[in-house]
Amino acid sequence: MNGARIELKGAAYRYDALVRVPDLSLAPGEAVACIGPSGCGKSTLLDLAAGIKVAHDGEVSYDGEPWRALAETDRRRRRLHEIGFVFQEFELLDHLTVKENVALPLMLQPERADAESEPIAALLDAAGVGAFATRRPRHLSHGERQRVAICRALAGTPRLVLADEPTGSLDPDTARRVLDLLLSFVRDRGATMLAVTHDHGLLDRFDRVISFDQVSGSGAPAGNETAGGTA
Amino acid sequence: MKTALLLAWRSLAYYKVRTLLLVGCVALVVLLPIAVQLLVGAQSRALQARAQATPLVAGAKGSRYDLVLNGLYFRGRTPALTSMAELDAVRATGFAEAIPILARARARGRPLVGTTPDYYRFRGLRAARGTLPLILGDAALGADVARELNAKVGDTIGTDQPNLYDLGLNYTMNLSIVGVFAPTGTADDNAVFVDLKTAWIVDGVGHGHDPKATDDTVLKREPDRIVFNEKVRKHERITPKNLRTFHFHAPPAELPLTSILVLPHEDKSATKLKGRYRVSKTGQLLVPTGVVAEILGFVFQVKRFFDAHVALVGAATALFLVLIALLTVRVRRREIEALRRLGASRFAIARIFGTELALAVSAGAILGALGGVVVFLLWMS
Numbered sequence: 372m373n374g375a376r377i378e379l380k381g382a383a384y385r386y387d388a389l390v391r392v393p394d395l396s397l398a399p400g401e402a403v404a405c406i407g408p409s410g411c412g413k414s415t416l417l418d419l420a421a422g423i424k425v426a427h428d429g430e431v432s433y434d435g436e437p438w439r440a441l442a443e444t445d446r447r448r449r450r451l452h453e454i455g456f457v458f459q460e461f462e463l464l465d466h467l468t469v470k471e472n473v474a475l476p477l478m479l480q481p482e483r484a485d486a487e488s489e490p491i492a493a494l495l496d497a498a499g500v501g502a503f504a505t506r507r508p509r510h511l512s513h514g515e516r517q518r519v520a521i522c523r524a525l526a527g528t529p530r531l532v533l534a535d536e537p538t539g540s541l542d543p544d545t546a547r548r549v550l551d552l553l554l555s556f557v558r559d560r561g562a563t564m565l566a567v568t569h570d571h572g573l574l575d576r577f578d579r580v581i582s583f584d585q586v587s588g589s590g591a592p593a594g595n596e597t598a599g600g601t602a
Numbered sequence: 603m604k605t606a607l608l609l610a611w612r613s614l615a616y617y618k619v620r621t622l623l624l625v626g627c628v629a630l631v632v633l634l635p636i637a638v639q640l641l642v643g644a645q646s647r648a649l650q651a652r653a654q655a656t657p658l659v660a661g662a663k664g665s666r667y668d669l670v671l672n673g674l675y676f677r678g679r680t681p682a683l684t685s686m687a688e689l690d691a692v693r694a695t696g697f698a699e700a701i702p703i704l705a706r707a708r709a710r711g712r713p714l715v716g717t718t719p720d721y722y723r724f725r726g727l728r729a730a731r732g733t734l735p736l737i738l739g740d741a742a743l744g745a746d747v748a749r750e751l752n753a754k755v756g757d758t759i760g761t762d763q764p765n766l767y768d769l770g771l772n773y774t775m776n777l778s779i780v781g782v783f784a785p786t787g788t789a790d791d792n793a794v795f796v797d798l799k800t801a802w803i804v805d806g807v808g809h810g811h812d813p814k815a816t817d818d819t820v821l822k823r824e825p826d827r828i829v830f831n832e833k834v835r836k837h838e839r840i841t842p843k844n845l846r847t848f849h850f851h852a853p854p855a856e857l858p859l860t861s862i863l864v865l866p867h868e869d870k871s872a873t874k875l876k877g878r879y880r881v882s883k884t885g886q887l888l889v890p891t892g893v894v895a896e897i898l899g900f901v902f903q904v905k906r907f908f909d910a911h912v913a914l915v916g917a918a919t920a921l922f923l924v925l926i927a928l929l930t931v932r933v934r935r936r937e938i939e940a941l942r943r944l945g946a947s948r949f950a951i952a953r954i955f956g957t958e959l960a961l962a963v964s965a966g967a968i969l970g971a972l973g974g975v976v977v978f979l980l981w982m983s
């Protein structure tokens with residue numbers, strides 16, 4: 372399995388104001404960190420890369436194909452089958468056990484709904500939350516929940532991993548261990564990874580770091596605001 | 603589908619209060635119509651069966667319904683009274699057998715039915731324990747009455763005082779229970795049977811007291827009768843010793859009956875009897891199946907209104923469920939958004955939530971149906 376190729380060029384997304392994100396090109400198998408101050412648009416960048424949001428301006432492409440050119444169903448299917456996402460707010464379902472939460476992306480794919488549960492158990496063990504497999508997310512600490520969210524992103528063996536502050540709630544030791552888990556998973560499988568982080572001590576683990584500071588004033592072309600909207 | 607089921611089930615099990623409210627609401631809506639449907643069905647079948655088993659019923663002119671309800675089921679208002687003379691008249695035609703019924707008083711809340719052994723033979727009533735009530739002061743209980751009162755042979759059963767302000771008319775009598783009938787699944791199970799004479803005494807047509815006339819007990823002496831004061835206690839229980847003191851003040855032909863079961867010897871005699879009654883000024887002869895069909899007609903007419911009401915409540919509930927589904931989308935936006943972000947299709951999400959609603963509604967419907975059956979069974983027992 373080879374990693375996905377991601378390209379962003381002059382991309383911007385309009386909430387109330389237009390949020391511009393830096394130009395970016397991720398080669399298959401690359402692991403890139405993204406840093407920048409709060410509110411600069413890092414989460415927006417990940418949503419654009421995943422096709423959750425479609426740029427109002429500029430172009431975001433996945434494997435050379437612009438998200439904009441794909442139908443909503445195809446964007447969704449690709450996300451479900453090929454992308455693992457660690458959301459900033461985790462988005463775990465309270466009524467499912469930890470294990471079911473992790474298996475959810477697989478359960479939503481009819482052809483993989485009956486997948487073996489061993490890889491998931493192994494994943495939970497590796498993240499240090501194997502003992503909580505049958506608990507509800509509510510009964511976990513913030514850091515434990517974060518690790519569950521990471522396991523869910525990896526459960527479907529994705530070609531692209533997008534992680535929004537995946538170590539934000541962890542102590543330095545655990546953060547390092549969990550990031551190693553993420554990176555070793557990605558590298559073993561040749562997957563591509565883009566991770567937002569505030570943890571400057573961990574940046575040396577990545578192949579490359581891009582900073583939002585570079586984008587300020589970079590003046591991406593405006594005016595081409597044809598398609599857009601949330602996926 | 604498996605995924606939708608699992609997610610739906612997990613959500614229902616986790617948000618218990620929400621689930622219980624939904625299931626309970628549907629169950630309550632379903633329960634009553636089912637219970638009523640079963641009850642109306644069972645009762646109407648029982649009514650019809652009894653009517654089919656009773657060829658004709660005769661009585662005084664008056665309400666058809668009162669006469670049939672009294673003669674067959676010992677229920678409803680007491681019909682206009684007929685008399686032994688009417689019974690004799692039917693028998694005298696030679697067309698039919700006639701069985702007298704006096705069902706006016708009550709004992710422990712159950713109808714007290716005075717009749718003759720012919721009745722027990724005709725209805726196939728068999729004493730499961732003890733004997734038939736052939737002697738003055740004896741009573742035999744229907745199966746349900748014996749069970750509900752936990753009464754056995756050798757106990758006594760008191761008659762009810764129907765009019766507290768008219769103690770002279772009739773008074774509480776204690777009857778000896780000499781038998782308990784085997785259950786029949788008919789109105790007979792819920793009645794107390796006595797000999798016709800006993801029924802007359804309970805009704806106040808006859809009584810027994812010490813015949814001693816002393817200065818102490820006589821209120822006034824008239825040429826043809828002696829009036830006693832209240833010191834002459836009427837006997838409240840008929841015993842072999844005081845049996846002889848009971849007597850009737852009315853001539854035998856005038857002794858009252860509430861209805862007469864008429865069993866024609868053949869079809870032709872039934873037709874002839876009907877012809878006679880058509881010109882009668884005092885009596886009427888009814889075919890119970892016809893009258894019961896009329897009564898059921900009313901019942902089903904009322905039931906149609908009830909059914910319409912049920913349909914409206916059902917429609918309102920369905921609308922509420924739609925409302926719940928719409929509100930769910932708002933209340934559970936976060937959950938839906940998470941599924942969307944993971945890549946679930948609109949259809950997959952709708953199926954998860956639809957399954958959840960369907961499971962809750964089916965559980966409610968099944969519970970409601972079971973509840974309806976339980977209510978029905980409790981009512982019938």
Ligand SMILES: Nc1ncnc2c1ncn2[C@@H]1O[C@H](COP(=O)(O)OP(=O)(O)OP(=O)(O)O)[C@@H](O)[C@H]1O
Pocket residue numbers: 386387390407408409410411412413414415416459
């Ligand atoms: N739903 C929204 N509606 C309006 N504005 C929004 C919305 N989401 C984000 N924004 C705005 O877009 C900008 C970028 O938001 P984004 O969440 O991408 O920032 P971020 O870099 O991830 O911040 P943080 O580091 O705090 O997570 C912010 O100014 C934010 O206020």
Ligand SMILES: [Mg+2]
Pocket residue numbers: 413414415459535
């Ligand atoms: Mg963010």
